[in-house]
Amino acid sequence: MSGNMEIKLRRADTIYVIDVIGEMDLYNAFKLKDVVRKMIEKKIRHYVINLDQVPYIDSSGIGALLQVFADIKKNGLSLRITGVKGSVRKVIELTKLAQYFPIVAELDLAIQQLKASD
Amino acid sequence: MSDIKSIQLNEDSPLFQKKGMFHKKFASDFRQIRYYTLMVMQKAPPEIKEINLLEQQISELIKNAVKHGNKKDPRKIVEVWFHFDPSSAHLIVQDEGRGFKALEAWNEFNRRRTECFLRQDFEAMAEFVSFHTPDSDEHDSGNALFAAVEYWDRGVVFNRARNAVAVAKSFPQRRHGIELA
Numbered sequence: 001m002s003g004n005m006e007i008k009l010r011r012a013d014t015i016y017v018i019d020v021i022g023e024m025d026l027y028n029a030f031k032l033k034d035v036v037r038k039m040i041e042k043k044i045r046h047y048v049i050n051l052d053q054v055p056y057i058d059s060s061g062i063g064a065l066l067q068v069f070a071d072i073k074k075n076g077l078s079l080r081i082t083g084v085k086g087s088v089r090k091v092i093e094l095t096k097l098a099q100y101f102p103i104v105a106e107l108d109l110a111i112q113q114l115k116a117s118d
Numbered sequence: 119m120s121d122i123k124s125i126q127l128n129e130d131s132p133l134f135q136k137k138g139m140f141h142k143k144f145a146s147d148f149r150q151i152r153y154y155t156l157m158v159m160q161k162a163p164p165e166i167k168e169i170n171l172l173e174q175q176i177s178e179l180i181k182n183a184v185k186h187g188n189k190k191d192p193r194k195i196v197e198v199w200f201h202f203d204p205s206s207a208h209l210i211v212q213d214e215g216r217g218f219k220a221l222e223a224w225n226e227f228n229r230r231r232t233e234c235f236l237r238q239d240f241e242a243m244a245e246f247v248s249f250h251t252p253d254s255d256e257h258d259s260g261n262a263l264f265a266a267v268e269y270w271d272r273g274v275v276f277n278r279a280r281n282a283v284a285v286a287k288s289f290p291q292r293r294h295g296i297e298l299a
Contacts, residue, residue, distance in 0.1 A: 026151065026181060030257065058174050058181075063259020066247050087169040094265035096235045100243055 024061030052083025080110035123267040133284035139199040146188035178262040187213025217280030
């Protein structure tokens, strides 16, 4: 059965880390889109979406990542996605998006990359 | 990955043979899709559950039937036939809808998408990340079937009315026990 999904925000200088916690499924995935839309309105420039605590993702979750990535690109902002592992990695690979998404292996490295681009 | 996979249209496919399969009927209640999936998954042996990938793929098929097939009309049912063993999974999911009219358009879209992928041209691929039809809404991710044609390695086949999809996958047999020198 679907579990809950929470979103927590952390800040490292100008970079915001969005920790997604729980199942990114057809009932929950929209929450990520809503949060990022509000952050874009607040002129936040650098985003890291951390999926380290996501045990399950479905096509709605992938769709949310695609939408968020498109919104961020359209506004000239930057995104990294980290913590991609297990079934989340497998689903992203099955949809052939592993190289399309800006996936970075480690959270620290993602933050470093975004700081360097500042 | 050198071949471009497609969804088949073949009423006579052996994947539509239902003999020996379990059968369940569900109301088209969108809130219950993950629960329905778990009811089907109860029959799956642990060898093929694969870090919840099988569950995820079955959930997508049921979601498509409830949402796109039956338009979430609770009077319409979704029927699922399924068979699992330690080396294979086989399902048929049928709804009461008008059928997947965009099947050919989807195959063409997926062909162009896969060509971008094979060229590693991710800028061009941005035009093909999600497949939408006039019936799609803002919550439709438009990418479930891209994974399905890769995951179900024995095929994704629709019947003539296009309201039933049959899928099957083989799993590698794992060897158990201790190897003696």
